[in-house]
Amino acid sequence: MTFSTVNRDDLKAFIEWFGGNNVLTGDTIDEEYAHDELKTVHRRPDALLKATDEAAIRRLLAYANERGIPVTVRGSGTGLVGACVPVEGGVVLDMTPMNKILDLDKDNLTLDVEPGVLLLDIAEHVEKEGLFYAPDPGEKTATIGGNIATNAGGMRAVKYGVTRDWVLGLRVVLADGTAMDLGGKVVKNSSGYSLKDLIVGSEGTLAVIVKATLKLIPAPAKAISLLMPFSSREAALVAAPKLIAHTTLPTAVEFMEQDMWKYSESFLGKNIPHDEHAAYLLATYDATTEGAVDEIVECASAFAVDKLDAHDVYLIDTDDRKQSVWNARGAFLEAVKASTTEIDECDVVLPRSQLPGYLSFIQDLSESTDLRIPYFGHVGDGNLHIYLCRDDLDEATWKEKTAIAFDAMYEEAAKCQGLVSGEHGIGYAKKTYLRRHSDARQLELMEAVKTAFDPKGILNPKKIL
């Protein structure tokens, strides 16, 4: 498909709808808009538009659809698969200025937000009202629009699910400029195909989200984390599913080996307690009363020590303790990035029971390719984060080795009944692997969905499929 580039007349129209300050071209566009956080995909847009309101977006899309100008929607740019990069040029529509929290409805327990609201602002806004928006992706400066577009997961997925489970309604603008409401402030919905759920996770390829209605629940009274050291990777990974199945569901179960703590410690310049063990589970429990949390923690600790061979169970119960351990956990990605010259990543998701075998395979792969491959995982939901580190490899060797490693990793994941991405999405970087490991008929259906929503293919072209 050939697209039109943005010309002078187009710009004149954009300026009329968005205002002169909100339309940028050429060198006035910050380099940041040509890539995402991982910088593996690169292309500058012809024009950058700062989203102001729904009316302007409707006019833009109707016009771009007519003219065949690609429109790539962007939030904070914290993605890792190049989804927000305008690989076909055209317009990048920056949604971050549309950042108003519109309405907190305490009767229906919903929060209406514009797509540019940051995750950290949502947490702050609802928590002071004693309410809780449960999805907890690590990147708190991501926008809610971006989270919805990738169906972001995060740390609390084990108990509370992922972003999709917390989006009740969406207002979207279709490729031809039509606006519509999907879902709504309802708890149940069996009214035909769930178009809302198709938009969630569609990475800007089906429609532009201009408003979201999020689900809230009363906030848990307290959350306590437990740090459980194990003598080996296998022991920790075998323990994880048993811990999850035991009486009370944890909100999160994270897995890490000693090397990840060490990366974090050297990156943050701060040690975490008890960093001398081979492998760890870090589990969090919450409940609606403090007494209930204490009881759950006691029970889980006894189970881990008596039945799962945990070396001990350490209590992370105060803000200071949470900070010392969770800040180190939260810094893993940045710490790995700081340890090398360049990284690439893979976020396959597997059935939990397959994790020990899969990570042994990764160890072998690291040796056979002579690549440093640190990893950690949300073992509670089977989602791994695996990093390839370039270190001092030259460009050609790096490209060659990453290709070999990625091919092998996705191949093995498929054998283990795993999927290409747990929470980062497909974007541009993982397309090959989605195609390779999906059923042909399924891909046809996906293509048909794309065409139904966006027949001319102007929305975020060349992504996902």
Place this chain on the structure above:
Amino acid sequence: MKILTCIKQVPASSNVDVDPETGVLIRDGKNVKMNPYDLYALETAYLLKARSGAHVHTVTMGPPSAADVLREALMMGSDGATLLSDPRFAGADVLATAYALSQMLRRIGFDLIICGKQTTDGDTAQVGPEIAEFLDVPHVSYVRDVDLRDDKTLRIRTVDDRHEDVLDIKLPCLITVDKDANTPRLPSFKRKRSTRDIRIETWTLDDLSDKEATHYGLRGSPTQVESIFPPERQATGRIHSNLENPGKTLFDILVEQKWLRGD
């Protein structure tokens, strides 16, 4: 070697209730935690214990609910704990607190006393040094590192804003440990089990050698609180620069904050 560590239960948030008559903090045992500085003091004691086989005994003064922080210390590495609790100690200022604690510590006996540099509720950093003065033993504040030079001498490194000192100090003595001196360990479930049967004794004024009640609590405190009030909050400012139309921006802000009507 016998190490005594002094710890305190403090409010876990800055929203605290104050008795309007006495100006004294109301401590009801709810939403409380161990004073964060004490975690570094305890870790210092446990590291010395690991090297020398010392016995670590932990004490606190406070309401009966303060026994919780002693239980936590047992979960972290203390071998024993004693609570000093008596309504007659209520309202003690730093001097009366240090006096009561010194009476208790003398009776328990020690080679080394370790305190946190300060607490996050009082913030005076005086109780540790005052205990040492009452007990007439040498003391050093702002301690970062401690090691045993021989069985009668400690080698200590202290750091303040301007300089660093390495000192030798004879036992018995008292040190107060600064924040970030080490990485405090977390409470352990295995230790919770193994220390479950350790009884935490509660001592009252009757267990101290000076039994004169007017030497303790509010009556034994030279500090008299005249009034207490929360500090005024600084209004947060916004800076707008390089504006095309500063007058319009100001007008819009005043409308937004409902000082003016926009129509």
